[in-house]
Amino acid sequence: MRTVENILITKTAKDLCLKANLKLREDILSALKAAREKERSLKSRHMLDAIIENAAIAKKKKLPICQDTGMVVAYLKVGQEVKVRGDIKKAVEKGIGQAYKEGYLRKSIVSGPLVRKNTGTNLPAIIYTDLAPGSRIDIRIAIKGFGCENASKTRMFKPMDTARAIEDFVVASVKEAGSRPCPPVYVGVGIGGTLDKAVSLSKQAIFRKVNGRSKVQHIASLEKGILKRINNLKIGVMGMGGKVTALGVSILTYPTHIAGLPVAVNISCHATRDARKVI
Amino acid sequence: MRKICLPLTKQIISDLKPGEEVLLTGSILTARDAAHKRLIDALKSGKELPVSIKGETIYYTGPTPTRPGEVIGSCGPTTSSRMDGFTPILLKHGLLGMIGKGERSVEVKKAIKKAGAVYFVTIGGAGAYLSEKVKESEIIAYKDLRTESIRKLVIEDFPAIVSIG
Structure with missing residues (x-):
C-alpha cells in the first residue's frame, strides 16, 4: 500500500x-489562433488578437x-x-x-x-x-466562471426523440446565450444516464482536446454537425459576427433508462480552464 | 479607431454609431451586481448615493486583487444583462454610459435610447489585456463588497464597441 x-x-x-488560472490551455490557444486565420469579420479578428495577446500577458505578468x-x-x-x-x-x-x-x-x-x-x-x-x-x-x-455557467442548460427528452431534436436543442441553447458566455465557446454535451449524470458528462466533455472527436462514429458525426450549425449562427467572437462562434463540440454519452433521454449542454467560454496532474 | 474622451456628453453620444470600434480615455466607475442592488436600494429609500452617477460611465467588472506594484488585477467585463433590472433607474438619475458584455433586454435598450445614453461592449475573457489600459484605480464606495466595491478607474485607450446608443 x-x-x-x-x-x-x-x-x-x-x-x-x-x-x-494563469496559463491558457494549449489546445484552446491553438484553436483561437486557427480561428484568427479563418475569421473574416474585422471586429471579430480584433477581438481574437486581444484574446491571444491576453494569454501572453497573463502568463508573463502572472495575471489571471x-x-x-x-x-x-x-x-x-x-x-x-x-x-x-x-x-x-x-x-x-x-x-x-x-x-x-x-x-x-x-x-x-x-x-x-x-x-x-x-x-x-x-x-x-x-x-x-x-x-x-x-x-x-x-x-x-x-x-x-459563471458568465458561461449561467448559459448552460438541461432538458429531459422523450426516449423516442431523435438525434436531430438534441442537435436543435444544443444549437438553440448557444443561440439563446448569444454573446453572454464569451464566444467562441467550447460546447460540452452529456447525453444519457440520469439528470445529474448527463450534467456531469457535459462538464467532463470539455476536458477533451477542443479539436478532438468522439471515438464513437455516430457521436462524432453528431459533434461535427452541431459545430457546423453553431458556426452558421454567425454570433462570432463576443457577438461581433463572423465564422467562428464555437471552437469545438464534445459529446459524452452513458446508457440510460427505457423511459428517458436526459441531455445537458455545458457552454464554456473561450477561457475554458482546467489543469490535471497524476501523483 | 476613434478616440473618445470621458466623461461622456449627450453630444458625444449622438455622434457614435452602433458597431463602431472606439478607444475610451478618462474616468469611469465600476459596479456589478451587489453594488447595483445597494445603489438602487439607496435611491428607492431616498438616501444620498455614496458616489454621484450623473454623467458617469459604469463599467461592469469585478477585478482580481491587485499584485504589489500594479495598478489593478485582471479586469474584464461581466455579463451586462444581470444589471438590466437596475439600469433604467440609474439612467433616470443621470447615468450616461455603460461598459460590459452581451446583449441587453428590450426595456433597457429603450431606456438607453430615451436617456440619450450609450452601452459599449468590450472584450470578455481578456482581463489581463484590459488591465494594461487602466492607469489608476481607487475603491470609493462599498469597500465591504470586496471585488464588487465601487471603484473609480482612469482608463486610457480602452477598447470598446458601441452596442446601443
Missing part, C-alpha cells in the same frame, strides 16, 4: 489552481486570464491501493485557499446562495471523488 502525505495533495491542488477566477471544481480519482495520511478533501481545499490568497485570484464565492456574503477565501470548492484501480491519485482542477 502506497502512502501519500496530504501535504503533497495540498501542493498539487494549489499548483493546479494557479496553472489553470479572466477576472472571473471561478468556483473551483476538483475531480479526484483515488487509487484503491493508496493510503492518504489525513483528510484528503481538506488537503485539496487548503491548496485551493492558498492559491487564491497567494496568487491574487478573485474570491467569488458567497456563503449561502440566498445569504450572499463573500467568504473571502473562494471556498468552499466542489470536490468530486472517485475510486480507481492502482496506487496513483489523479487530480483535476476545473475553474468555473
